Every structure is written in C-alpha cells, then in structure tokens.
Amino acid sequence: MSPRRSGAYYLIAGVVSLIALAVLPAAAAEPGKFVVTQVAQKKLSGLPPGELYWRVENFPTLDLAQNAASASPNSLAAEVSGKVWLFTLGPKGGMTPGGTTAAEIGPVPVFAAPEYLLQINHAGGPPGSRTPVHSHPGSESFYVLAGQVGQRTPHGVSRTEAGKSMVGHGPDMAMEVFSDGTTDLDQLVMFLLDATRPASVPAKFE
Template sequence: MPGGWLISRHAALVSGAIAGMALTSSTAPAQQFEIKPIAERKIPQLPDGQLFWRIDNFPTLAQAQAAAGPTALAAEAAGKAWLFTLGAKGGSSPGGTMVAEVGPVPSFPAPQYLLRINSAAGSPGARTPVHTHPGSESFYVLTGELGQKTPHGVGHAAAGQVMPGHGPGMPMEVFSSGTSDLSALVMFLADATKPFSSPARMP
C-alpha cells in the first residue's frame, strides 16, 4: 500500500477510509471520514454454519466484556457499551439488549481470522477510495446515511439499518450519502494473514 495511505490503528482519531485508507471526497477535499478502531481479535477458526454479526447493548463495558464469547468483541462507542458476536442467527447474550443482526456474513477459508470493529464518521459527500478487503465489511448505521458502491450496484442504509458485507476481494467505495453527518459501526471478518486493505479499481 502506498505510504501516504497508511494509518496507525493506535491513533486516538484516525482520518482515513472505513477500509483503513486515506479518505476524502473527490469534490471537496476538506470532507473526510474519522476512523477509530475500537476492538479486534484473532481467532483460529470460524463457527459452524451460516454466520451473522449480532449487536447487543449492555449497561456497562465490563458487563459486555463478561458476556463476550470466543468470537465476540466488546467496545464503547457513541456513549454506549456494545458487544458484537459472530455466530449463528438468533443467538442471545445474557444481560444484553439486542440491537440488530447483520448477515449473512460470507465465510471463507483462511489460516487465521481477524475480527475488527471500527467506528466511522463522515460529513455528507465524504467517500473512500475504491478498495478491497481479504474478507467482509458489514455496517450498522447510527446517524446519517451510508452508501456503498460495488460492481453489483449502489446500496444505502439509513440510521438504525444494517448493510451486510460482500465476500473477499470485492471492489467497493463507501460514502456518506445523506444530508446529515454519518456515524456508523463497521464489522470486519478478514483473513488475518493478508493485508487488511488494498487499493483497487471499480470494473
């Protein structure tokens, strides 16, 4: 990846794409996404069966952490405690309040898997460069509206809605498509042995 596109995941506030690359609007360079990686872990294998991201809220982060299983990530974002669990549809987390399920999440073979949660924000019109991941990138929108362009077309998700991820290697461009600022939580399932994000071209 070109050096100008590298970001540090340890920064308190990172300007970059949801993909982890520099992100600005092509028509208004001042517009940009603010990205904050808030949780990640590596796992040796995926749960059996069709996969979904289950999103729960908890009264405190400590309670979310206590309820986290081997394929779950606890984090604080937007003033709330969250638990993101990768597993079968229809599961539950004791003590939590389910917010949404996102999926199905494409599964794929890999020597090791990376689960990562980012928080993302962008003013109307801000967009990522076209990029790919060695896995899927799913979304839950808190405020505003999120747009995603892929070779399959353009999709949108408004506040309170979800958008499931595509399979590995899918070229995509993510953008703030509403009239108010976008805030979203982004769930990644990726091959941990490959570069997390790579520049691409839209066919």
C-alpha cells in the same frame, strides 16, 4: 488616473475581494474527511459451523460487555458514540445474558483462511465524504447509528440509513464507502477477515 487615486482603487478592490472570499457559502468548500477508527479486534483459529450472523447488543457498562466478550471466543466489546456494544459472530437467534439486541446482520459471507480476524471499526463523516476505492480480504457489514451510508461496488450502489444494517460482499471486492445522507454519517463496521493478509488495500473498479 492619478497615482494616489490608483493606489486607493486597488486597496478598495483588494478589501472587496477579501470580503467576498470570507462570505462564500459553505457548499463551495470541499467535502469533509471520512474518518475510520479501529475500536476492537480478535483472532480466531476457525469459524463456528453453519450460517453466521453479526449480533449487535448493548450493555449497561463496559465492564459487563468485556466480561461477556472474554467468555466468548467470537465476541468483542467496545464503547462507541456514548453506548456500550457487544459484537458476536455466531448462529442466528442467539442472545447474551445481560445484553439488549440492537441488530442481527447476515448471513455474513464466509471463506476459507488459515486464521481469521474479527475487527470492529467506527466510521463516518459529513455528507459527501468518502473512502478511497479499496478492498478487504474478507466480508464487511454495517450498522448505521446516524445519517445514511452508501457503498459502491462493481455490482452497483447500496444504501442504508440510521437504525438499519447492511451486509457487505465477500473477499477482494472493490468498493467505495460514502456518507450519502443530509446529516453526518456515524456507523459501526464489522469485519470477518483473513488474518494473514493486510486488512485493507487500494483497489480499482474494472
């Protein structure tokens, strides 16, 4: 092959390779990132007596939800995914004036701690995205707005879908949370934590 023809051959081959890379299917790409954003938190010196549930309610405006949260030591308000939410940890069957109940999740695993932290996260990502394996010094509950969530622990895998909730495990349980559906996961995550310890630490499945 002449030098001129050889150069033209490699030029054409390079162009073909670039085109092939450009048209690779999206499925060949790595899964997107699982994103977690903290939206509210509040410390408590103690817990209400008896079995506890997370009551998730919607409000017409953020001001109304914040007013309700300021009147209750166990409530937090946030605006997430185009809606206003009030999260209250308390007995089953409660109701906040002005709110509309979306879910009641529990009973929540409780535990002894010098001080408690209530924390709300907004989390999710495209199908296949997942968190690292980790644990929390407390319990975690989920309310799914869109998609489907999966949670892997040493006890197996649990799943729940849009419009439904799931109660997590107690303190120091190794877990991996992932987007398990065919559409993007969008979810609210409610924590009851030991406020004297880091909220999340790396963990391993034994």
